[in-house]
Amino acid sequence: xxxxxxxxxxxxxxxxxxxxxxxxxxxxxxxxxxxxxxxxxxxxxxxxxxxxxxxxxxxxxxxxxxxxxxxxxxxxxxxxxxxxxxxxxxxxxxxxxxxxxxxxxxxxxxxxxxxxxxxxxxxxxxxxxxxxxxxxxxxxxxxxxxxxxxxxxxxxxxxxxxxxxxxxxxxxxxxxxxxxxxxxxxxxxxxxxxxxxxxxxxxxxxxxxxxxxxxxxxxxxx
Amino acid sequence: xxxxxxxxxxxxxxxxxxxxxxxxxxxxxxxxxxxxxxxxxxxxxxxxxxxxxxxxxxxxxxxxxxxxxxxxxxxxxxxxxxxxxxxxxxxxxxxxxxxxxxxxxxxxxxxxx
Numbered sequence: 001x002x003x004x005x006x007x008x009x010x011x012x013x014x015x016x017x018x019x020x021x022x023x024x025x026x027x028x029x030x031x032x033x034x035x036x037x038x039x040x041x042x043x044x045x046x047x048x049x050x051x052x053x054x055x056x057x058x059x060x061x062x063x064x065x066x067x068x069x070x071x072x073x074x075x076x077x078x079x080x081x082x083x084x085x086x087x088x089x090x091x092x093x094x095x096x097x098x099x100x101x102x103x104x105x106x107x108x109x110x111x112x113x114x115x116x117x118x119x120x121x122x123x124x125x126x127x128x129x130x131x132x133x134x135x136x137x138x139x140x141x142x143x144x145x146x147x148x149x150x151x152x153x154x155x156x157x158x159x160x161x162x163x164x165x166x167x168x169x170x171x172x173x174x175x176x177x178x179x180x181x182x183x184x185x186x187x188x189x190x191x192x193x194x195x196x197x198x199x200x201x202x203x204x205x206x207x208x209x210x211x212x213x214x215x216x217x218x219x220x221x222x
Numbered sequence: 223x224x225x226x227x228x229x230x231x232x233x234x235x236x237x238x239x240x241x242x243x244x245x246x247x248x249x250x251x252x253x254x255x256x257x258x259x260x261x262x263x264x265x266x267x268x269x270x271x272x273x274x275x276x277x278x279x280x281x282x283x284x285x286x287x288x289x290x291x292x293x294x295x296x297x298x299x300x301x302x303x304x305x306x307x308x309x310x311x312x313x314x315x316x317x318x319x320x321x322x323x324x325x326x327x328x329x330x331x332x333x334x335x
Contacts, residue, residue: 014228017231017234152317
């Protein structure tokens with residue numbers, strides 16, 4: 001009979017990614033670059049929100065954007081028009097970015113001289129929540145047409161986010177969406193989440209969000 | 223179908239562990255999959271040949287142990303399996319609960335030949 005040994009491990013399957021993400025965060029701290037991981041389902045308004053965010057902050061902060069998608073470069077072209085430094089990342093079919101892919105993206109973008117890099121993750125409420133990208137903060141956008149029950153259906157995504165933006169408030173009258181119920185559902189999963197209703201299209205409610213981001217960048221880069 | 227990406231990440235984690243232990247061949251992996259982890263055991267099994275393809279674990283057997291998703295109701299304190307209760311307390315209907323176990327995916331054992 002062949003000899004064999006059993007290694008008793010009891011470690012998370014994500015252990016290696018978590019180590020890589022921790023290293024990346026330390027390097028970003030040294031370089032004084034703030035990395036924000038922005039997540040949502042497809043079509044929730046990440047790119048429109050980003051355009052408004054960049055326009056509000058571009059006089060105060062040097063901003064870079066990494067657009068992660070399975071294919072195409074439509075978002076990068078939209079973001080480039082704001083004057084922000086932008087790069088398109090193709091995940092080659094993968095539904096999320098991990099810490100190693102984020103590092104490669106940052107190398108391609110070259111964050112030297114930037115204050116903040118925003119990673120627009122692949123549109124998906126499941127996989128991006130499972131992989132620590134190395135970001136300093138996580139934010140997500142839930143849009144009104146998606147429904148107020150999403151925090152119950154995708155609990156991990158809501159539990160890891162520092163900020164939840166509720167977008168498309170301008171179409172609230174046309175949907176069966178209860179804002180207070182939604183906030184309650186988010187707090188069940190994450191009592192500390194900052195919840196900000198916005199309309200990216202109408203540029204409403206963005207100031208509370210951009211103030212939060214500005215302050216988070218300043219305190220990270222001190 | 224995020225199981226493939228999760229398994230790819232797991233392969234990297236195991237690669238680091240076995241290097242540290244000076245092991246080259248792995249005959250079996252024993253993985254604990256929580257019912258609240260968001261992973262579907264059947265999809266993990268189906269994705270494993272692709273995730274291990276052309277890696278040092280191409281011939282490694284994958285054994286999955288499903289861990290029940292046990293929660294405690296923050297309203298009345300009842301302990302129950304959340305998966306079979308539609309994520310709400312069967313006694314008081316409360317949806318605010320503390321997860322006691324079954325929300326993780328853990329590498330339990332690496333059997334080396």
